[in-house]
Amino acid sequence: MSLSFKRCGLILAGTAALFTKVAIAQTLTIGLAEDPDMLDPDRGRSYVGRVVFTGMCDKLIDVGAKLDLVPQLATQWSWNDDQTVLTMNLRQGVQFQDGTPFDADAVKYNLERSLNLPDSNRKNEISAIDHIEVVDAHTVKLYLKSPFAPLLAALSDRAGMMISPTAAEKEGADFSRHPVCSGPFEFDQRVAQDKIVLKQFPEYWNKDAIHLDEVVYRPIPDATVRLANLQAGQLDIIDRAATADLERIRGDSDLKLESAVSLGYSGITINIDHGPQADNLLGQDPRVREAFELAIDRSIINQVAFDGEFTPDNQPLSPDSPYHLDRPLPARDVEHAKALLKEAGVDHVDVELMVTNNPDSMRVAQIIQSMVGEAGFNVKITASEFASMLDRYSSGDFQAGLLSWSGRADPDGNLYAFLACDGTLNDGKYCNSDLDSQLKVARRSNDMAERQKAYTAVGDILLEDRPILYLYHPNWFWGLSSRVHGFKPYPDGMIRLEDVSLD
Amino acid sequence: MLGFIVRRLLIALPTLFLITLMVFSLQLLLPGDPALALAGEERDPAVIEAIREQYHLNDPIPVQYAHWLIAALHGDLGISLRNREPVTSLIVDKLPVTLELAILAMLIALVIGIAAGLVSAIKKGSRWDFGANVVALSGISVPNFWLGIMLILLISVRWGWLPASGYTSPLDSLAQNLEMMIMPAVVLGTAIAGVMMRHTRSAMISAIHADYVRTARAKGLSERVVMLKHALRNALVPVVTMGTLQFGELLSGAVLTEQVFTIPGFGKLIVDAVFNRDYAVVQGVVLFTGTVYILMNLLADLLYYLLNPRLRA
Numbered sequence: 001m002s003l004s005f006k007r008c009g010l011i012l013a014g015t016a017a018l019f020t021k022v023a024i025a026q027t028l029t030i031g032l033a034e035d036p037d038m039l040d041p042d043r044g045r046s047y048v049g050r051v052v053f054t055g056m057c058d059k060l061i062d063v064g065a066k067l068d069l070v071p072q073l074a075t076q077w078s079w080n081d082d083q084t085v086l087t088m089n090l091r092q093g094v095q096f097q098d099g100t101p102f103d104a105d106a107v108k109y110n111l112e113r114s115l116n117l118p119d120s121n122r123k124n125e126i127s128a129i130d131h132i133e134v135v136d137a138h139t140v141k142l143y144l145k146s147p148f149a150p151l152l153a154a155l156s157d158r159a160g161m162m163i164s165p166t167a168a169e170k171e172g173a174d175f176s177r178h179p180v181c182s183g184p185f186e187f188d189q190r191v192a193q194d195k196i197v198l199k200q201f202p203e204y205w206n207k208d209a210i211h212l213d214e215v216v217y218r219p220i221p222d223a224t225v226r227l228a229n230l231q232a233g234q235l236d237i238i239d240r241a242a243t244a245d246l247e248r249i250r251g252d253s254d255l256k257l258e259s260a261v262s263l264g265y266s267g268i269t270i271n272i273d274h275g276p277q278a279d280n281l282l283g284q285d286p287r288v289r290e291a292f293e294l295a296i297d298r299s300i301i302n303q304v305a306f307d308g309e310f311t312p313d314n315q316p317l318s319p320d321s322p323y324h325l326d327r328p329l330p331a332r333d334v335e336h337a338k339a340l341l342k343e344a345g346v347d348h349v350d351v352e353l354m355v356t357n358n359p360d361s362m363r364v365a366q367i368i369q370s371m372v373g374e375a376g377f378n379v380k381i382t383a384s385e386f387a388s389m390l391d392r393y394s395s396g397d398f399q400a401g402l403l404s405w406s407g408r409a410d411p412d413g414n415l416y417a418f419l420a421c422d423g424t425l426n427d428g429k430y431c432n433s434d435l436d437s438q439l440k441v442a443r444r445s446n447d448m449a450e451r452q453k454a455y456t457a458v459g460d461i462l463l464e465d466r467p468i469l470y471l472y473h474p475n476w477f478w479g480l481s482s483r484v485h486g487f488k489p490y491p492d493g494m495i496r497l498e499d500v501s502l503d
Numbered sequence: 504m505l506g507f508i509v510r511r512l513l514i515a516l517p518t519l520f521l522i523t524l525m526v527f528s529l530q531l532l533l534p535g536d537p538a539l540a541l542a543g544e545e546r547d548p549a550v551i552e553a554i555r556e557q558y559h560l561n562d563p564i565p566v567q568y569a570h571w572l573i574a575a576l577h578g579d580l581g582i583s584l585r586n587r588e589p590v591t592s593l594i595v596d597k598l599p600v601t602l603e604l605a606i607l608a609m610l611i612a613l614v615i616g617i618a619a620g621l622v623s624a625i626k627k628g629s630r631w632d633f634g635a636n637v638v639a640l641s642g643i644s645v646p647n648f649w650l651g652i653m654l655i656l657l658i659s660v661r662w663g664w665l666p667a668s669g670y671t672s673p674l675d676s677l678a679q680n681l682e683m684m685i686m687p688a689v690v691l692g693t694a695i696a697g698v699m700m701r702h703t704r705s706a707m708i709s710a711i712h713a714d715y716v717r718t719a720r721a722k723g724l725s726e727r728v729v730m731l732k733h734a735l736r737n738a739l740v741p742v743v744t745m746g747t748l749q750f751g752e753l754l755s756g757a758v759l760t761e762q763v764f765t766i767p768g769f770g771k772l773i774v775d776a777v778f779n780r781d782y783a784v785v786q787g788v789v790l791f792t793g794t795v796y797i798l799m800n801l802l803a804d805l806l807y808y809l810l811n812p813r814l815r816a
Binding site: 035037038039045046047118119120121123124173174176177190191192193194218219220221222224225228229231232233234384385386387388390391392394405406424425 | 533534535536539540541542543544545546547548549550553554556557583585586587588593596652655656659660663666667668669670762763765767771772775778779780
């Protein structure tokens with residue numbers, strides 16, 4: 001008898017201890033749609049990787065909710081008169097998670113690493129930098145080869161993420177396995193395909209805004225499973241909730257839904273001049289591309305494929321961007337489309353449309369196939385997995401393809417690489433010298449009015465030439481447990497952990 | 504006996520060599536380039552070239568294969584292109600997870616499958632037989648991912664009895680570990696139980712009509728002893744083959760179940776690696792699971808040996 005009393009007592013004490021622990025330790029668990037790649041800002045290449053970096057690594061500049069650039073590790077910045085020297089004042093009293101102080105030398109080290117690592121994916125984003133001068137411990141000057149306005153936006157993304165030079169030197173190529181930055185949470189452990197655990201960094205410069213002890217990121221590719229885990233309480237936030245599940249989230253009193261229009265887009269990239277596959281009417285005759293567009297109704301795609309939850313658009317920039325053009329979406333006009341085909345001398349056109357083999361893309365492709373079919377386009381859908389598809393895009397082995405881009409804060413990030421004659425992601429090898437020169441004007445100027453003028457010209461050329469038929473901007477949807485407070489949605493899709501707390 | 508084992512192991516070596524050669528060549532037939540897959544949505548040609556150089560992807564194929572084989576013989580299976588984790592440590596991480604899941608699933612399958620098969624053979628044609636057959640067929644026909652999602656929605660979301668997914672090591676907390684493993688083990692186990700039940704049933708039915716069973720009965724042994732000691736023991740031979748092969752298969756990963764319950768096992772590892780063209784991981788894991796499969800076959804033969812006295816003669 002006394003033994004069982006003792007046992008009961010122990011169990012009670014144990015349970016009490018457990019509850020106290022639960023009440024104190026605030027662990028936020030986030031369900032991601034994919035497993036991030038390398039956790040090294042210079043080598044990272046995935047969108048989900050950026051989500052994890054946001055908890056771990058501060059940047060020189062941050063992006064605000066309205067796509068404005070706001071201070072993070074740099075408190076102030078200014079350009080010289082001819083826009084070739086960027087002076088940045090750095091935040092004082094900041095240290096990296098290994099105790100290394102954050103200063104001008106660390107900034108120089110980081111930017112030079114981004115420029116010089118052979119497999120750095122940041123090289124292109126900041127290649128305008130010629131050299132970096134350390135003025136004093138808290139001031140750096142970036143000397144550019146020529147004016148380059150998108151630089152600030154690049155410094156608000158992975159190129160501006162500061163890693164500890166001590167750790168980078170020590171770890172070398174294996175830095176991604178033990179990353180050390182200066183953000184609110186430090187790396188604790190990673191189990192590939194299972195979880196990434198970050199713990200609060202006690203010396204964080206802005207620690208008053210941090211109310212969590214630990215953040216766990218769990219990759220769960222299936223959206224239904226992600227939601228089930230949120231409902232069951234295993235997750236507190238889910239990234240990229242599926243549009244088909246939004247009603248369930250809205251209808252559940254234990255959950256909240258947050259959303260933002262993303263910076264990215266989905267569109268049909270057309271092979272204009274990349275190898276023999278470009279040699280077809282869609283690639284060669286702008287009237288045929290116009291006909292194709294006239295046969296599509298973007299709002300039907302949005303209604304049928306995404307329950308009306310995305311943002312239909314015919315432009316590459318998000319409607320939240322100050323550079324987005326005020327142009328109406330063309331109405332569907334099958335008769336006009338047929339007339340245009342007739343003008344081009346044909347009554348039907350065969351097109352192979354390449355898509356990634358995921359259910360959303362397949363659905364969009366099938367809707368397009370049936371809509372343009374009415375105007376005389378025989379669309380053959382070819383679905384393949386991502387890696388094979390990339391191969392075909394890069395080698396020009398495609399006629400048209402449904403491609404998405406996650407989007408960048410500066411308009412240049414959604415345009416130059418895809419549309420400039422020397423663009424690194426210009427798979428269709430579209431090249432228009434007028435558009436090219438406008439893109440370059442916009443790159444060189446930090447004056448908003450001047451850039452607006454250039455991007456208006458760019459937008460109008462694109463609406464005319466149609467090298468990419470932009471279809472919609474996906475919206476970001478986050479499902480949240482009602483325990484989560486202080487979450488703010490951002491158009492870049494990043495989950496910022498400042499001010500986030502749990503009941 | 505020892506000679507038998509050694510002989511079988513020696514035969515395994517060329518088989519393993521052929522497996523590596525085949526996996527290597529099959530990967531080359533896959534469209535898509537690892538450097539490009541690694542680069543993802545930001546495909547800067549200069550970076551892709553740097554990646555090719557760094558991982559020797561520009562070397563001639565036989566040279567790449569030779570490099571890999573020599574390193575593998577020294578126990579180094581290379582590193583993952585995607586996250587730079589050594590392949591051996593990935594295997595060491597995932598093996599206990601997959602092994603535990605496979606053992607639990609197999610236990611469930613054996614208990615349900617053999618018991619149901621036995622009952623339906625003994626009571627052939629009865630309602631018991633019919634019921635067991637329906638259950639077995641459902642187990643085989645219901646897709647794992649559907650059953651998994653249904654279990655999550657009912658047991659975790661609706662009733663809140665068990666966690667929906669995830670994995671905790673039994674070394675950290677055995678109770679939590681079992682809570683998380685039980686649903687996936689049931690999903691995998693019921694599917695295999697169906698197969699086991701069908702095999703046990705048919706083997707038992709033929710055993711019941713065999714001469715030695717009639718002899719046993721004629722000797723006046725009780726029905727229980729006749730069934731369990733004489734009939735079942737012989738009937739188990741094909742069931743053991745089936746079981747060890749199924750176990751080998753479980754060890755190479757249960758992709759869909761692992762995906763639904765987000766269990767970080769082999770299935771998820773290898774599928775992600777194929778999609779990312781992470782060749783080192785694919786090769787390493789296939790070599791490993793190939794070895795496991797061969798060992799399982801050997802185990803099946805050894806079990807025959809123990810179960811069937813005629814083989815020992």
